[in-house]
Amino acid sequence: MLGLKGNQGSLHEDVKLYFEDPQLLTDCAYHKVVEKARSAVETREYWQADNIGWLEPRKAWAGLSSIVMTKNTIVKCGDTNTDTDTEVRYFISSLRLNAEEAGRAIRSHWMVESYHWHLDVTFPEDANHTFDKAAAYNLNIIKKMAINTLKLIDVGIQKVSMKNKRFLICMNFRHYLAKLMAL
16 A cells, blocks of 8 residues: 555546446445544545556556555534544555455555654654664664553643654753653
8 A cells, every 4th residue: 555645646636536436436346434532523435446547657666556645534522612624545456356454554554654754753763863773673662661651641631742842851850760660
């Protein structure tokens, strides 16, 4: 499963145009998931098509079997208003036609990306130039343990980023040491 952006030539635009055609959209495999989380209702819809013979760049992607569109709609209900955010994304995939499986693959890929984002923001992971493979592997494990610890520890501020949480703990380490050891 590979997310498409504008940096793959015309591939993103071609897939987008395919899914914008209402007739082609009705021929796709479809799966829908509705979940309530954090005072919002999230609806995730997945369309998957395997009739991609028309797709010119497909030869450049070994194992390409299908294309996928996901539409995520989040409705947040507040005291005075309702906010609705919708995001549409496109993917190419080696998966056979099964929209439910494609949805699971996209969600699990998103979780990996989210974790990597936390690593990069909290501990500038992408800027790390450790050349020794064993050392780089060990640093990565330590950083992942630190991220998990930061998620668990309470610093007394309700909404604080992981980076700021790390900063607060470093500024008064003696104060947080007992909390860290109790985890």
